[in-house]
Amino acid sequence: MLNTKMTMAEALRQVADSGPDQEALVCDDVRVTYGRLSARVEALARNLHELGLSREDKAVALLPPGPEFVYLFFAVARLGAVIVPLNPQLRPRRLSGVLRDAEPVLLVASRSIEDGVLRRATSLRHVILVGEAVEEGEEPSLADLMISPASSAVERSKAEGPALNGIDASPDDLLALLYTSGTTGMPKGAMHSHRSLIAPVAATLKVRELWKRPSFKMLGQQIKALARYRERLLRAAGGPQTLLSTTGWHTITGLEVMLQALLMGDRLVVMPHFHPRRALELVEREQVTVLVAVPMAYQVMLRLEGFDDYDTSSLIVCGTGAAPCPPHLAREIEDRFGCAAYIGFGATETGGGIAVSSLADSDERRTETVGRPLLETEVKIVDEQGCELPPGQVGELVCRSDGVMMGYYQAPEMTAEVMDEEGWYHTGDLAVMDEDGYLRIVGRKKDMIIRGGQNIYPVEIEDHLTAHPSIREAAVVGVPSAVGGESAWAFVILEEGAAMTPHEVKSYCRKALEPYKIPGEVRFVADFPRSEAGEPQKFKLRTKALREERGNQHNDGNIGRESDTF
Numbered sequence: 001m002l003n004t005k006m007t008m009a010e011a012l013r014q015v016a017d018s019g020p021d022q023e024a025l026v027c028d029d030v031r032v033t034y035g036r037l038s039a040r041v042e043a044l045a046r047n048l049h050e051l052g053l054s055r056e057d058k059a060v061a062l063l064p065p066g067p068e069f070v071y072l073f074f075a076v077a078r079l080g081a082v083i084v085p086l087n088p089q090l091r092p093r094r095l096s097g098v099l100r101d102a103e104p105v106l107l108v109a110s111r112s113i114e115d116g117v118l119r120r121a122t123s124l125r126h127v128i129l130v131g132e133a134v135e136e137g138e139e140p141s142l143a144d145l146m147i148s149p150a151s152s153a154v155e156r157s158k159a160e161g162p163a164l165n166g167i168d169a170s171p172d173d174l175l176a177l178l179y180t181s182g183t184t185g186m187p188k189g190a191m192h193s194h195r196s197l198i199a200p201v202a203a204t205l206k207v208r209e210l211w212k213r214p215s216f217k218m219l220g221q222q223i224k225a226l227a228r229y230r231e232r233l234l235r236a237a238g239g240p241q242t243l244l245s246t247t248g249w250h251t252i253t254g255l256e257v258m259l260q261a262l263l264m265g266d267r268l269v270v271m272p273h274f275h276p277r278r279a280l281e282l283v284e285r286e287q288v289t290v291l292v293a294v295p296m297a298y299q300v301m302l303r304l305e306g307f308d309d310y311d312t313s314s315l316i317v318c319g320t321g322a323a324p325c326p327p328h329l330a331r332e333i334e335d336r337f338g339c340a341a342y343i344g345f346g347a348t349e350t351g352g353g354i355a356v357s358s359l360a361d362s363d364e365r366r367t368e369t370v371g372r373p374l375l376e377t378e379v380k381i382v383d384e385q386g387c388e389l390p391p392g393q394v395g396e397l398v399c400r401s402d403g404v405m406m407g408y409y410q411a412p413e414m415t416a417e418v419m420d421e422e423g424w425y426h427t428g429d430l431a432v433m434d435e436d437g438y439l440r441i442v443g444r445k446k447d448m449i450i451r452g453g454q455n456i457y458p459v460e461i462e463d464h465l466t467a468h469p470s471i472r473e474a475a476v477v478g479v480p481s482a483v484g485g486e487s488a489w490a491f492v493i494l495e496e497g498a499a500m501t502p503h504e505v506k507s508y509c510r511k512a513l514e515p516y517k518i519p520g521e522v523r524f525v526a527d528f529p530r531s532e533a534g535e536p537q538k539f540k541l542r543t544k545a546l547r548e549e550r551g552n553q554h555n556d557g558n559i560g561r562e563s564d565t566f
Contacts, residue, residue: 351403449478
């Protein structure tokens, strides 16, 4: 049974030993069993060790999702070293900054790295590219390093004994540096141990075991789920699941999907690069049971011409997170895909999940909340003084679990801002918890707008706007007003071919929202500046709105001007 007393290497070895012939990975035409996966990880670990990668050394993975990332991740974990997954499309300036901060000795990439970046990365000793064997005298490729001198790593270990037995990693050792800028634009390296990355997987596995051997209470939930999903649930129950990952593994969402699949003995179907039509083809071809994608990816898939021609009847769950999922989108996912929408909530700092919905939840709770806290995750809602609030009141969501990060790398002051002495991580998210423990996220603490002494939570306005058939996406920010307080600015992306005026948007809001929540300004944009998870970077929208506001005051004082351009 997977548990937080294991290291990542021990966890993978347990799964591989229990089902060596079971398919673990599917990526394009490549299919890898758990036995082959374990052997390649062991061979790569040995060869990286011979290159000089030691315990606590850092290795950067500049790779798209795929088998190579998996081999490298677990090989680094096997050596007690530290993996630093980065976006393979990272620009040279940002890449140089992260390399300077992390000080890795090894970089593995799917593409050549600019000479200027390499010259500035003085800590690097080896740069390894994915591919076939290279000429003598050059750095070996990743493919070279997965070739064991014996006919297989398993045979070699039998003949010589485990060459890496002297390396003893601990569950509390640093395993990963996960750089996140989120919606702030400031990259921070969240430090995660073996324990903190295994903890969310272990919690999910316990829930799965409860569904296999339900208590009387769980039996009632099973009956509800079976009544709703009938043969879909019956076909998938009991055996390994097939997960399709559509997000980059340098993000906590993508990384946790990889770990959830491989550490629970499931089958992982991989997309190196997301393409909506390809995703639907893979769901049909591989009989995917769990599809995971960010809300924006679901929007693109649902709007594809011929969507209904694809067979998605194998799906039992469409999981989403990393960015807010409006209730109307969750309902559309359930209607069109014909399965449950799981809205998860978490952060890079919490190792992924804090809360998630369930198959047995009511339609309203499944689409309008982020469910209840994961097993062994403590959650409370607190006020500005840190005092716990009763159910139904809005406050900051704080959590404590084995999944919470060790802190920000080389940034103790930033760590102290979000983690208290008792181990509670302050998420910065405003939420409400009901009597049954269901969480509803109402916005970011720093995004709350105060207008005329009234608190405005942008998510409420955004959800109302995106329920309009002509509006694809909306982002609401607060901007200091010339008359005091703040004004709400709504940035709106229209559906293709749709047309609206700012006046029509405001009139639509007046039908359901209180007067103080009506946006003072409406701007139509082609797209938002976004984080890597697709979340609107509101600090950039706010900066542009401030610039326009100041320009209006300086030029003609026309503060309340409406515009259909930005």
